Amino acid sequence: MEDKTDLPERLKQDEKLSKAKKQPKAAKAPKQAKEPKPPAQKKEKIPNAPAEPTDPNHMFKHGFLDIVYKEKSTKHVVTRFPPEPNGYLHIGHSKAIAINFGFARYHGGDCYLRFDDTNPEAEEEKYFIAIREMIEWLGYKPYSITYSSDHFEKLYELAEGLIKRDGAYVCHCSDIEVKKQRGEGKGLPRYSCAHRDRPVEESLEEFRAMRDGKYKPQEAFLRMKQNMQDGNPQMWDLTAYRVLNATHHRTGDKWKIYPTYDYTHCLCDSFEDISHSLCTTEFQLSRVSYEWLCDAVEVYKPMQREYARLNVTGTVLSKRKIAKLVEEKIVRDWDDARLYTLVALRRRGVPPGAILSFVNELGVSTALTNIQLTRFEQTVRRYLEQTVPRLMLVLDPLPIIIDDLPNDYLEEIELPFSPKDPTMGSHIVPFTRTVYIDRSDFREIDSKDYFRLAPGKSVGLLKVPFPIKATSFKKDEQTGIVTEVHAIYEKPEEGSVFKKPKTYIQWVASSENHGSPMKAEVRIFHPLFKSENPDTAEGGFMNDINHGSEEIYPNAFIETGLNEVRKRAPWPEAEGEKGMVTKVMDLDSTDHKELEHDHVDGTTNHVGLETVRFQGLRVAYFAMDKDSVADKIVLNRIVSLKEDAGK
Numbered sequence: 001m002e003d004k005t006d007l008p009e010r011l012k013q014d015e016k017l018s019k020a021k022k023q024p025k026a027a028k029a030p031k032q033a034k035e036p037k038p039p040a041q042k043k044e045k046i047p048n049a050p051a052e053p054t055d056p057n058h059m060f061k062h063g064f065l066d067i068v069y070k071e072k073s074t075k076h077v078v079t080r081f082p083p084e085p086n087g088y089l090h091i092g093h094s095k096a097i098a099i100n101f102g103f104a105r106y107h108g109g110d111c112y113l114r115f116d117d118t119n120p121e122a123e124e125e126k127y128f129i130a131i132r133e134m135i136e137w138l139g140y141k142p143y144s145i146t147y148s149s150d151h152f153e154k155l156y157e158l159a160e161g162l163i164k165r166d167g168a169y170v171c172h173c174s175d176i177e178v179k180k181q182r183g184e185g186k187g188l189p190r191y192s193c194a195h196r197d198r199p200v201e202e203s204l205e206e207f208r209a210m211r212d213g214k215y216k217p218q219e220a221f222l223r224m225k226q227n228m229q230d231g232n233p234q235m236w237d238l239t240a241y242r243v244l245n246a247t248h249h250r251t252g253d254k255w256k257i258y259p260t261y262d263y264t265h266c267l268c269d270s271f272e273d274i275s276h277s278l279c280t281t282e283f284q285l286s287r288v289s290y291e292w293l294c295d296a297v298e299v300y301k302p303m304q305r306e307y308a309r310l311n312v313t314g315t316v317l318s319k320r321k322i323a324k325l326v327e328e329k330i331v332r333d334w335d336d337a338r339l340y341t342l343v344a345l346r347r348r349g350v351p352p353g354a355i356l357s358f359v360n361e362l363g364v365s366t367a368l369t370n371i372q373l374t375r376f377e378q379t380v381r382r383y384l385e386q387t388v389p390r391l392m393l394v395l396d397p398l399p400i401i402i403d404d405l406p407n408d409y410l411e412e413i414e415l416p417f418s419p420k421d422p423t424m425g426s427h428i429v430p431f432t433r434t435v436y437i438d439r440s441d442f443r444e445i446d447s448k449d450y451f452r453l454a455p456g457k458s459v460g461l462l463k464v465p466f467p468i469k470a471t472s473f474k475k476d477e478q479t480g481i482v483t484e485v486h487a488i489y490e491k492p493e494e495g496s497v498f499k500k501p502k503t504y505i506q507w508v509a510s511s512e513n514h515g516s517p518m519k520a521e522v523r524i525f526h527p528l529f530k531s532e533n534p535d536t537a538e539g540g541f542m543n544d545i546n547h548g549s550e551e552i553y554p555n556a557f558i559e560t561g562l563n564e565v566r567k568r569a570p571w572p573e574a575e576g577e578k579g580m581v582t583k584v585m586d587l588d589s590t591d592h593k594e595l596e597h598d599h600v601d602g603t604t605n606h607v608g609l610e611t612v613r614f615q616g617l618r619v620a621y622f623a624m625d626k627d628s629v630a631d632k633i634v635l636n637r638i639v640s641l642k643e644d645a646g647k
Helices: 009-021 064-071 091-106 125-137 148-164 175-181 200-211 261-271 286-296 319-327 342-348 352-362 373-387 561-567
Strands: 078-081 110-115 144-147 168-171 221-224 239-243 257-259 276-280 303-307 397-402 410-416 426-432 434-438 458-461 468-475 482-489 518-525 550-558 580-584 594-599 604-608 613-616 620-624 633-640
Touching: 064 091, 064 276, 064 303, 078 091, 078 276, 091 110, 091 125, 091 276, 091 342, 091 352, 110 125, 125 342, 144 148, 148 168, 148 200, 148 221, 148 239, 148 257, 148 261, 168 200, 200 221, 200 239, 221 286, 239 261, 261 286, 286 303, 342 352, 342 633, 352 373, 373 613, 373 620, 373 633, 397 468, 397 550, 426 434, 426 561, 550 633
Parallel strands: 078 110, 110 144, 276 303, 397 482, 518 633
Antiparallel strands: 168 221, 221 239, 239 257, 397 434, 410 426, 458 468, 468 482, 518 550, 580 594, 594 604, 613 620, 620 633
16 A cells, blocks of 8 residues: 655655765864874774764654644644553664654643553563653653553443444454455455344344453454455554453453454543544554544544654564563563663663764654664764763773882872763872783783883873883793883982883872772673674574673772762663662662662652663773672773774
């Protein structure tokens, strides 16, 4: 069936060209820093140049959603987000949330959160809670939280009315028989059910018998009397009610019959005066049955329009497949940071604003596209580059003993939290005789093209006034691993010329009085699957698992600036994490997994440790994990830096 509301092809192309033109330009190479006096060091290289600020309302002002609004420019826009409470939301749902809540907000209207709770066999309370939390985390507040079950009585009354209008009938056909009636999916001739022409009074009596528990599941259905000869499968006498022997989370055992999505959705939209029913293109054919039913029972008919869903490659989003990964212990749980459920992205440390930026950058149209995960990570990286502080982190610590400094040497170094945003402030870290650098920043044998630490070679320590030069090192006799490096502090004699090192590296000093270094377990995540389409792997998606998807550094060190970053969380204070003031941040407490925050309206919300986000200089972007305890901080890598960490 042709959809007359699709954007003209030329407009689709114009959208693509417009998006292409608005892509951020590549960052220019930084200008050579002038040498300050006293001696200076190179400025930190920003790993990912910030994009030009994106209008957060761009997708409502242009393209598909602008056309939809102009098609029905109502004074009061009312939308709804109607999830089924049978699983956790994933990244694809973020687009639906942003569109429905954002469209209403942009036009000064309201958006309902309506739980489509018409299948008690699959619904659990934890999903209701998780869905609501994710919507609030993304920064949206429902106008009202409703349930399809709120309308069970009214839906039933309308079903009886539809039967009385000869618009529905009770059918006793098996699934196989119904499939044959519909052409078996092979284009074979279609025909009507033998029960279609039964008297209205008989169907009404049978429907009430269904309600009263006479029939078991699969023994009777209420089907809508549509048009079996229509070319649209959504008009082939769809099921309106079926028998289910399940206890409903809200209505208990009151009902033996439950309405289907095809029957419930449009009527609940009507009851709630939805002006724009926005859904994905897989419901495009359903628009005809949506409008047919509203007309058949003579209720207000909202306008349904369809946009392309957000498809991402390189992962799986199916509830069944993720459940398999959890059951087989490939991942920890539904919030494992390698997954793309929203609870997993939150645990990984992805800010809600970055997800919304991603959706806004992609725009909205009816064209189906597949988006690589690298595109998502680019958006997250740009967002973090502008919004989180910098700290020094050493994944694989190697002690450096600076022999010409006294044992009690202490110099306090001031470090900015951001080289570009002075409003983030600064903090003090100790510099002492013993510092730790990353093992990857030392080589036993020097070479001309190597600019970090090696015997006889100097390297700068970030923000430390003078460089250090390695003089010797010790190795474990059995393993051959370097255990410590000795060096000297190259402070020039008075009157001599300071020679600036070619490279500066991150470090963490040993100072018991400062509580430095702080120990951490660092989890580096890589793609969970080997290919862009795990489902095409021979033998199924489970054979496409990348068993090296998680790399753990159990003995990492981080500088003490983390204490202040932790106290000032969330980073950034935006979207669903906005307007909160930290009350508790005590890893020694038994409830260390959450931070308690007060909203400005006086209510309390719990924000997790994932809001403690920062850039580990020369390493990656990180967030604290809920597994953190007093004696062990756990960090998750959110995304890598644009530049290779070894540079």
